[in-house]
Amino acid sequence: MNLERILKKLNKNEYRYYKKIHLGDPNKNMFLDYVIISRFGVFVIRIVEHIGTIYGGEEDIEWKVYTKNRGILKFKSPLPGNSDRIKRLYRDISEIDPKNFHSIILFPNKTKLMVETINAKVINESSMIEYIEEFKDEVLNDLKFDYLIQLFESYKSFNGGSSLSKLFKKKKEAPKTEKCPLCGAKLIYKEGDFGDYYICSNFPTCRYRKEA
Numbered sequence: 001m002n003l004e005r006i007l008k009k010l011n012k013n014e015y016r017y018y019k020k021i022h023l024g025d026p027n028k029n030m031f032l033d034y035v036i037i038s039r040f041g042v043f044v045i046r047i048v049e050h051i052g053t054i055y056g057g058e059e060d061i062e063w064k065v066y067t068k069n070r071g072i073l074k075f076k077s078p079l080p081g082n083s084d085r086i087k088r089l090y091r092d093i094s095e096i097d098p099k100n101f102h103s104i105i106l107f108p109n110k111t112k113l114m115v116e117t118i119n120a121k122v123i124n125e126s127s128m129i130e131y132i133e134e135f136k137d138e139v140l141n142d143l144k145f146d147y148l149i150q151l152f153e154s155y156k157s158f159n160g161g162s163s164l165s166k167l168f169k170k171k172k173e174a175p176k177t178e179k180c181p182l183c184g185a186k187l188i189y190k191e192g193d194f195g196d197y198y199i200c201s202n203f204p205t206c207r208y209r210k211e212a
Ligand SMILES: [Zn+2]
Pocket: 180, 181, 182, 183, 184, 185, 200, 201, 202, 206, 207, 208
């Protein structure tokens, strides 16, 4: 499932999205399929590619997919995995109320959903934008929104599987003499979409950042 086409429908000034974000800990292979951030909340998206009819509930450990050809197959409920990812995000984003994080489980359009959930929204691909745009209250101010962008930019630079070696490589490139003027910690070099920059190694505790 490629969401890029759908995500282009979102207003660029209001929403930012990130794909395949690796969450910190190099030992744990914890990826977010997609995350959409906005002043209206943070949407954490898990993609499940099963096609058929899906049966499942909030408390069910296993969900089922039915197809005419293969009958019923069981698969692990995507709910606990996505809520673990959201919990992991809280660790870095404690300033933001947990209720502003939304779990979305996305299935292909062909899939019929016979699912009842409370804490996550389980929908077809084509309904995603409509659902996200239902949130109209600005629950995050500009400061918090900017903070989220910075945080996800920093996650993005951990991407690519061998995150640890990549992180060390980046650290080597940081200027040895230069220290963070706010807290005295080392600066880390990052490659950004809009130019390279240095960020404090104490991030997110310290938010110093400057252009390289
Ligand atoms: Zn600092």
